[in-house]
Amino acid sequence: MKKKTGTFWSEWFVTAPSFLWLALFFAIPTLIVVSFTFHGHTPNGGVAEQWSLETWRALVDPDYPTIIWRTLRISFKVTLWCILLALPCAYAIARLDKKWRAAVAGTIMLPFWTSFVVRVFAWRTMLHPNGLLQEWYCAFCQFGDRVFHSMPAFLQNTLVTLGLATPGVFDPTNATILDSEMAVVLVSVYSFLPFAIMPIYSAAEKFDFSLIEAARDLGANSFYAFRKIFIPCIRQGIVSAVLMVFIPAIGSYVIPQMLGGTNCVLIGNKIFMRAIQNRNIPHASALATVMAVSVMLPLALTVWWQSRQKAREQKRLAEEKAATSRTMEAAS
């Protein structure tokens, strides 16, 4: 490209609009949030003048650690379920005939053309104590309860000590789906599943399925071939799927708000509560910072892992090159 004298100014001219906008409305506000965490709060809902660590100390004390732990636990569960379901789905789509693939992938994204809130609302109505699913769930619980109680006592005790069952876990009287952790996990999996399927699918599309046939010919059963050949080859897709699910799961607000009730308050809800309802801005800021860190940590780890892999690959390539050039020299 030709070097022009006005390059510096034209670069600034083109960069300035978006740069200034994002600096003003993204970077600076983030810094404000972080700086607010080092202030105390005043009773009338303001931020105290002097710097202090009061807010961070308060974060250790009351119910905050429980909420943070619950958010992480639910996010892990949701991510796990999404990946477990997305893997066979992506595999099945990638194995379809070429003309069908785009159609099925589109079918998976289609539900997302209706409003997210409306879909969550539909789930809420569906899981309502008067709803059909609740009836089925109660029936299932009664069945489970009967099975559990018909077991010999020692088996019951073993299950309880293994943590697989607690006495009364199938108790049909308090078995509600709505306003429980289960509802939040279920609807989160529903909402984020397409974001797990898509990256895995686009990795699986490039996969050479004759490798699996080769493995089958060599005596592997289909699950073994899936596990030992398919999964390692689409690793990259799985990693981005994990991030695509884990990040929004950590930041989840609408789903626990509408389906979790008071039993399943997550960081997102607490931030909203503190910022809007109690007007305790430093606490809201501190929780937001905790959330940002728990999002950035897995992201940084992924970037580090990817760069290490790249470096390794490059090293291997360089070594191979050196080896070939050495043999060439020797030959000449």
Next chain:
Amino acid sequence: MKKSLFAPLVLALVLLFLYIPIILVIAYGFSPDGLSMRFFDTDGRFLGFTCKWYKQIFTGAHSMRSLLDSFWLSLEIAGLATLTSCILGTTAALALHRWKSRLQTVHYALVYTPLVMPDILIGISLLMLFVACSVECGFWTILIAHITFCVSYVVMTVLARLQDFDRAIVEAAYDLGAGPVYTFFKVELPILMPGIIAGGLLAFTLSIDDVVITAFVNGAGTNTFPTYVSSMIKHSKHLPAVFALSTVMLIATCLLVGLTRIISRSQTPNRMGRTA
């Protein structure tokens, strides 16, 4: 060779799982019970279907006023946010693609970080900014927030389009005597248009669907469609109207997407013919 049926079975079940709520969204729009949207009364008698919610929406009945207002506000904000973020996003993508300076490294970080930030963090940080500057929240704060989170998506889509953009075309235009402005509008912009449109569509869907960020910066009394729906949970006598409106939106989106498909398909041979 025998193909395993396990994966297709999971796929079928997942599709069912993804579609049940959509089917219910459509069904609830026809429910005669405005309070809890039942189709059967306590004795198990079928209550029947009704089209009254659709009628009320289309005639703009008084009880539908706030719902429809929130819907139009959503459209307005999504439209304006899309337009602005397309302009900002295209200039940003051009700058990021053309120059590789330290400034652009910082610029890229600024564009990329909002993509990985949960919505709620963008919401709270903007709220803090508006609180710190004592700006009153309302239409303009919602618009600013929406533009902020849409820009990054537009940049990424346009950048992807720029990946296979041959700068030699621009150089050729310069050599033929075109000025930078003329070249931009006559050469670069038409080539980038599909990317900008794709980014704009993404921005529009994100903006019209956003509830978390809006909930932080909307102030009292200003509701977009999603925040209005989430506030309706506790007290409403015409819930099915929400679902009826969503069904209308779903059908409109399907028609729009189908139409763009048909148009782009009918145009492709022409364009190919022209370049050939």
